[in-house]
Amino acid sequence: MKTAPFEYARAASLAEACGLLARHGDSAKIIAGGQSLMPMMAMRLLRPAWLVDIDAVAALKFIAFERDFARTGAGTRQCALERDDTLAARVPLLRQALAFVGHVQTRNRGTIGGSLAHADPSAELPLAAQVLGARIVLRSQKGARTLDAGQFFSGPMATIARPDECLEEIHWPIWSEKRTGSAFTEISVRHGDFAMVAAAAQVALDAEGRCTRAALGLGGVGGTPLAFPKVAARLLGTRLEDAAVQEAGKAAAAESEPGSDLHASAEYRRHLARVLAARALREARDRARAA
Amino acid sequence: MNEDLYTIEVEVNGRRRSAQVPARLSLVDWLREELRLTGTHVGCEHGVCGACSVLLDGEPVRACLMYTVQASGHRVTTVEGLARSDGSLSVLQDSFCETHGLQCGYCTSGMLIAAQALLDANPNPSEAQIREAIAGNLCRCTGYQQIVEAVRLAAKRLKGAR
Numbered sequence: 001m002k003t004a005p006f007e008y009a010r011a012a013s014l015a016e017a018c019g020l021l022a023r024h025g026d027s028a029k030i031i032a033g034g035q036s037l038m039p040m041m042a043m044r045l046l047r048p049a050w051l052v053d054i055d056a057v058a059a060l061k062f063i064a065f066e067r068d069f070a071r072t073g074a075g076t077r078q079c080a081l082e083r084d085d086t087l088a089a090r091v092p093l094l095r096q097a098l099a100f101v102g103h104v105q106t107r108n109r110g111t112i113g114g115s116l117a118h119a120d121p122s123a124e125l126p127l128a129a130q131v132l133g134a135r136i137v138l139r140s141q142k143g144a145r146t147l148d149a150g151q152f153f154s155g156p157m158a159t160i161a162r163p164d165e166c167l168e169e170i171h172w173p174i175w176s177e178k179r180t181g182s183a184f185t186e187i188s189v190r191h192g193d194f195a196m197v198a199a200a201a202q203v204a205l206d207a208e209g210r211c212t213r214a215a216l217g218l219g220g221v222g223g224t225p226l227a228f229p230k231v232a233a234r235l236l237g238t239r240l241e242d243a244a245v246q247e248a249g250k251a252a253a254a255e256s257e258p259g260s261d262l263h264a265s266a267e268y269r270r271h272l273a274r275v276l277a278a279r280a281l282r283e284a285r286d287r288a289r290a291a
Numbered sequence: 292m293n294e295d296l297y298t299i300e301v302e303v304n305g306r307r308r309s310a311q312v313p314a315r316l317s318l319v320d321w322l323r324e325e326l327r328l329t330g331t332h333v334g335c336e337h338g339v340c341g342a343c344s345v346l347l348d349g350e351p352v353r354a355c356l357m358y359t360v361q362a363s364g365h366r367v368t369t370v371e372g373l374a375r376s377d378g379s380l381s382v383l384q385d386s387f388c389e390t391h392g393l394q395c396g397y398c399t400s401g402m403l404i405a406a407q408a409l410l411d412a413n414p415n416p417s418e419a420q421i422r423e424a425i426a427g428n429l430c431r432c433t434g435y436q437q438i439v440e441a442v443r444l445a446a447k448r449l450k451g452a453r
Contacts, residue, residue, distance in 0.1 A: 001315050002336055005294050008314035008360050031361075038317075038356045039337035051314065053361060079350070103427025104405070106338060108350045109357070192426055 002042040010053040014060060014139060017166050020052045022141045026163035028052050032060075032075050035102065035110035036118040054166065060113070063087055069135075069174055074113025074167040078125075079104075081112060091172045092287075093132060093202055096184035097124040103192045113167040116152070119159050122195045122220035124184065126153060130225040131200045131217035135171040140164045146171075153224035177204035177213060181287030183280045186219070187272050189263060195220050196264045199276035201284040203240060209289065211235050216248065216281060221256035221273050228252045228277075240285040249278030299363035303328070304372030312359045319343040319354035322369060330370040330400050334429075341428030344401035345369050351408040353427075370400035373407055382452070383407055383445040392441035394432035401428045406442045415446060 011017035021028055028050035031037055040046045054060060060075030063084050070091050072081060078101055081087060081094055088095040101107055101115070101124050115125040116136065129136070129149040136152045138145055138161055147160070154160045161167065186198035198219035206212050214232040219225045231251045238244045258269035296311040303326060312321060317336070322328045322345070334342035336355045343354040346368035354367075373381050383406055386392070393399040402425055409416055409424035416424070421442045422435075430438060 001313070001317070001320060003315040003317070003358075006314055007295055008297060008358070010360070031358075034358070034361065035338060035353075035356055038358075041315075042317075042337045042355070051358075055361060103341070104408070104424060105341060105344055105351045105353050105427045106356070108347070109352050 002044075003038075004041070004044055004047040006041075006048055007050050008053065009050065010056055012056060014054070014057055014166065014168065017052055017054050017057060018139060018141045018164070020050070021164045021166060024050045024052070028163070030054055030117070030166055032111040032114045033077065033109035034114075035106045036114060036120070060168065065090065065174075066171075067174075068176070070172040072112050072170050072172065074116075074169055075111050076113075078102075078107040078110045078112060078115070082107060090174045091132070092180075093128050093182040093184060093200060094125075094172065096182060097128040097200065100124050100184065100186050100188075100192070100195065100198070112170060116149075116170065117159060117161065117167050119153050119155075119157050119224070120194070121153075121156050121222060121224050122198065123225075124186070124195070124198060124219065127198055127200050127217055127219035127225040128184070129170065129172075130227045131202065131215050132173050133215070133227075134173070137168045137171070138162075138165040139168040140166070144168065150227065155223045175202065175204055175213065179205040179207075179288045179291045181205075181284040181289070181291060183283030183287065185276050185280050185283065187276065197221055197258070197269050197272035197276055199273070199280040201277070201280035203235070203281065203284045203288050205240075205285075205288045209239050211238055211240050211285075214281075216252060216277060218252060218256055218273050218277060221253075221258040221269055223257075226256060228255060231255065235281075240281065242282070245278050245281045245285065248281055249274045249276075252277040297360045297363075299360055301359075301362045301364075302366040304368060310359075314358060314360050316359045317355050318345070318357040318359050318362050318367070321359040322354060322367070328369050328371050332397055332400055334397070339429070340398070341401045341405065342398055344404040344428065346372075346404060346408060349408070349411065351405050368404075370403050373403055381407075382448050383410065383442070386445035386448065387438070387441040390437045390440040390444055392433060392437045398428055398430040402430065402438055406438075406445070409442065410446060410449065414449060416442070418443070
């Protein structure tokens, strides 16, 4: 057995999970699909004394729609999000991002909340949340609080969630503009591996083809996924011509803070940041034009 | 040290199995070491190689990325559960033999599980869909070409049989 010993509790409800977390504090970790947690435990990077299993909490598995946003329960499996056509129509960036998340076998177990809570700075779903400005609902025995993705991610593999809090649901903004397009792209050693750099973009165009709204972000080039609201704001009013898009890619790369590791140097990552940011914007633009 | 044991009940290849297991026992270790179902292979033990793939309630998952306690109340199918009831090879397994879709055999059980799940959901997959379905399984011998051929052949044979 690779994992260090721990005690296990299967929660039947969110209230029960919060009770267990309140009792065990930071000696407990939540497990749902376990696709990020188990490798870390197998390598003994983590040795929690308790695992609180929320995988059987049915109330955390749902996809629902309000007028302005989609709601996904934290325990909803990645494969369920991937298959939902309504979600793909209203928050298209999610399905585009999910195509790069692990493999069929891991998406069948992995959950949306687990990926966000794990907060890998090169992971796809945290980047999608950051770019779209998703809202994250955390629940504890003391009540619930709602945070912007930008507040939630605090560093590499770190969030501001307290040890007694459980991620409950995520709210994904729905852009109402008719001509909206989004795109997700990344470079990794092999398909399904961790991204060296990932880029996501979403844009809206008016009837004349001028950009009325834009969002752009990069993963793998900082301690958290990064959004570039100022760079995106400079695109407003343009027709997203190739020159403007390339300029935005350059600006985003200049603002990013990539590090070096075994897979890629900081210099190469900055190059990828520039190229991929522009590519994501171009693809998003072309989809918006075709919409 | 004394570890707490947890009572589980899992249906494995159609048979109900009860056991007492420590929480940290991975599903693949339980299948192989307690049930002696050694057809499921164990490779990297952290979710990269796909050798340990099994079906959980009909969907392919990695058995090294599940604790056995989490499988309680669920249905597991291993490669042993793919063969016909008389022990002869399934159409998919036979197609792997036919196209030389295996050499050392290490990845084969995981490939079979991934491919079986694909064919169950999509009896007429395109080549791109076959490649996507086995993208999470590493092979170091055949270079994937014959594995893709095997799945294509199995799909053809199964269509003919229907």
